[in-house]
Amino acid sequence: xxxxLEVTDLEVTFALRFGDLTAINGIRFTLDxxxxxxxxGESGAGKSVTGFAIINLISKPGYISGGSITFExxxxxxxxxxxxxxxxxxxxxxxFQDPMMTLNPVLSIGTQMVETLQAHRQISQTAAExxxxxxxxxxxIPSPEKRLGQYPHEFSGGMRQRIxxxxxxxxxxxxxxxxxxxxALDVTIQAEIMDLLLDLCxxxxxxxxxxxxxxxxxxxxxxxxxxxxxxxxxxSGPTAQIVKDPRHPYTxxxxxxxxxxxxxxxxxxxxxxxxxxxTDIPPGCAFHPRCQFRASLCExxxxxxxxxxxxxxxAACHMVAAKTETKGWYPSVSETxxxxxxxxxx
Amino acid sequence: MKNYWQRxxxxxxxxxxxxxxxxxxxxxxxxxxxxxxxxxxxxAPFDPYDSASIDIMDAEIPPSWMDEGSAKxxxxxxxxGRDLLSTIIHGMRLSVLIGCGAVMLQAxxxxxIGLISGYAGGKTDAILMRIxxxxxxxxxxxxxxxxxxxxxxxxxVSQYEQMAVPLLVIIIGVAxxxxxxxxVRASVLGEKNKEYVEAARVTGYSSKRIMVAHILPNSxxxxxxxxxxxxxxxxxxxxxxxFMGLGMPVTKPSLGSLINSGFEYIFSGxxxxxxxxxxxxxxxxxxINLLGDWLRDVMNPKLYKG
Numbered sequence: 001x002x003x004x005l006e007v008t009d010l011e012v013t014f015a016l017r018f019g020d021l022t023a024i025n026g027i028r029f030t031l032d033x034x035x036x037x038x039x040x041g042e043s044g045a046g047k048s049v050t051g052f053a054i055i056n057l058i059s060k061p062g063y064i065s066g067g068s069i070t071f072e073x074x075x076x077x078x079x080x081x082x083x084x085x086x087x088x089x090x091x092x093x094x095x096f097q098d099p100m101m102t103l104n105p106v107l108s109i110g111t112q113m114v115e116t117l118q119a120h121r122q123i124s125q126t127a128a129e130x131x132x133x134x135x136x137x138x139x140x141i142p143s144p145e146k147r148l149g150q151y152p153h154e155f156s157g158g159m160r161q162r163i164x165x166x167x168x169x170x171x172x173x174x175x176x177x178x179x180x181x182x183x184a185l186d187v188t189i190q191a192e193i194m195d196l197l198l199d200l201c202x203x204x205x206x207x208x209x210x211x212x213x214x215x216x217x218x219x220x221x222x223x224x225x226x227x228x229x230x231x232x233x234x235x236s237g238p239t240a241q242i243v244k245d246p247r248h249p250y251t252x253x254x255x256x257x258x259x260x261x262x263x264x265x266x267x268x269x270x271x272x273x274x275x276x277x278x279t280d281i282p283p284g285c286a287f288h289p290r291c292q293f294r295a296s297l298c299e300x301x302x303x304x305x306x307x308x309x310x311x312x313x314x315a316a317c318h319m320v321a322a323k324t325e326t327k328g329w330y331p332s333v334s335e336t337x338x339x340x341x342x343x344x345x346x
Numbered sequence: 347m348k349n350y351w352q353r354x355x356x357x358x359x360x361x362x363x364x365x366x367x368x369x370x371x372x373x374x375x376x377x378x379x380x381x382x383x384x385x386x387x388x389x390a391p392f393d394p395y396d397s398a399s400i401d402i403m404d405a406e407i408p409p410s411w412m413d414e415g416s417a418k419x420x421x422x423x424x425x426x427g428r429d430l431l432s433t434i435i436h437g438m439r440l441s442v443l444i445g446c447g448a449v450m451l452q453a454x455x456x457x458x459i460g461l462i463s464g465y466a467g468g469k470t471d472a473i474l475m476r477i478x479x480x481x482x483x484x485x486x487x488x489x490x491x492x493x494x495x496x497x498x499x500x501x502x503v504s505q506y507e508q509m510a511v512p513l514l515v516i517i518i519g520v521a522x523x524x525x526x527x528x529x530v531r532a533s534v535l536g537e538k539n540k541e542y543v544e545a546a547r548v549t550g551y552s553s554k555r556i557m558v559a560h561i562l563p564n565s566x567x568x569x570x571x572x573x574x575x576x577x578x579x580x581x582x583x584x585x586x587x588x589f590m591g592l593g594m595p596v597t598k599p600s601l602g603s604l605i606n607s608g609f610e611y612i613f614s615g616x617x618x619x620x621x622x623x624x625x626x627x628x629x630x631x632x633x634i635n636l637l638g639d640w641l642r643d644v645m646n647p648k649l650y651k652g
Binding site for chain 2: 089102103107
């Protein structure tokens with residue numbers, strides 16, 4: 001079966017004054033209709049850049065330097081801007097973090113919704129308004145007829161995010177990319193918005209990519225998860241499996257750090273150190289300076305995602321590879337024995 | 347319509363207007379002046395352009411309240427025997443016309459250039475802004491003097507008299523567009539990185555649409571403020587040019603050329619020819635500036651007074 005979205009070896013580079021900086025370094029994942037994928041990682045891991053890369057809207061000096069993004073049979077990485085504009089906001093919608101900022105303050109909600117529809121379809125004002133009303137009802141805005149003429153400042157934060165979602169739904173997209181959609185909202189509203197988003201994706205059969213730094217959110221809501229670290233996916237697979245049995249040391253660290261896994265009063269487990277900045281990513285595995293299982297191979301060769309046998313999980317770690325005794329590109333290494341001459345890998 | 351009026355009455359804009367006596371007074375004076383100017387042919391007792399009705403024997407009659415004054419000419423007459431009040435009213439009409447026309451041209455040029463410059467950034471921005479700098483480094487008067495001098499030589503004085511109004515609009519308009527371009531560019535730079543612009547791009551709008559329909563309306567309040575001050579400036583520029591004999595011809599006097607024509611006779615005792623148009627000009631420019639100040643305070647509530 002063909003996937004809705006297939007990202008293969010995607011690379012994003014920022015051409016800066018002091019040289020090129022690779023923000024996304026060969027990530028791959030797939031997404032099917034109606035599937036939800038959580039993209040998790042620390043700030044600066046490249047989650048949002050991935051989101052923007054999918055709609056081919058990386059701001060200068062960044063550009064997609066390699067790989068392909070196949071969406072409904074077309075490679076978005078190489079699509080001319082004219083055709084890309086027709087996909088943006090039409091087949092793929094994006095929802096941002098702060099609903100206070102994403103609505104134009106001087107235009108009424110109705111105007112903004114009608115404008116979005118008219119940008120992509122030949123449609124009359126009244127027909128567009130009818131669709132807008134229908135979508136506002138879908139996101140449970142009370143008395144939408146009255147609300148259509150109001151301006152963004154007349155709504156509360158949660159309402160605004162509902163409206164942003166309604167705008168994203170207007171053109172019945174096949175894919176929604178939600179970049180931290182609940183971060184700017186308070187906790188009770190967060191759950192509401194998240195439920196709404198998931199319900200809509202299920203009922204409309206849309207794919208959803210949920211970009212977040214909050215593993216707790218993702219672990220509850222998405223079917224699949226991809227953990228990003230320093231511009232790479234380090235582990236991916238079904239959420240339940242990853243939460244229960246994380247393989248990559250970074251994912252393990254993240255899950256151990258969740259407060260739920262501890263007795264009250266105990267100190268949180270944390271991963272020592274910080275994620276490297278993109279300007280000085282260490283050679284080999286980017287995570288090795290913080291990893292308690294590292295061997296000398298990790299300092300030299302960058303690991304590649306491989307399928308864990310017997311699961312739908314993938315991980316990019318030499319040590320996991322060694323344990324599962326996967327052959328091929330990966331030399332089998334024991335944790336104690338330092339390895340020499342392994343430069344030919346990856 | 348009624349709904350809009352209700353909303354307007356409740357708005358902060360109207361509220362702060364009601365509470366500012368200076369703004370109210372300025373507004374009333376300005377409205378009276380503009381109404382008089384627009385309705386000049388109906389209000390003015392004489393037609394100063396109609397040479398048949400002018401009698402040279404009436405020249406230099408002082409205002410009516412003076413001993414030699416005549417009740418027929420309330421503010422007296424100028425050296426050609428035209429009723430000064432009528433001439434002032436018609437002159438003001440020309441000044442307002444030229445001022446507003448020039449500002450519209452400035453705004454059109456400046457807003458388009460500033461918008462493109464701010465949104466495109468990079469080289470486009472650098473080039474357009476350097477052009478604006480060059481334009482600003484020539485003073486308005488200098489540019490105007492050169493252009494109108496060339497025009498007068500090239501087309502002759504009679505042609506110039508017919509073309510004077512549009513020409514002045516173009517001269518003053520072109521000379522001052524960088525004011526707008528800079529203001530608009532500055533606020534576009536502030537707006538274009540906001541998330542709603544990003545959201546608009548994500549929605550698949552074209553750059554043109556984002557610039558005109560999304561960024562521009564959000565950048566307009568400083569434009570509104572400088573527009574008032576630019577109208578006053580344009581009227582002043584026009585008066586200055588006319589005073590130097592490069593603006594409106596004496597046959598179709600604006601306030602500036604009236605002041606100029608009276609200036610030659612001020613030492614022979616005919617002070618009124620210069621004084622009254624001068625007072626009207628000062629009041630006109632003053633009320634616009636006062637309104638502009640008030641508008642700036644309303645549009646930018648962060649800017650507290652004292």
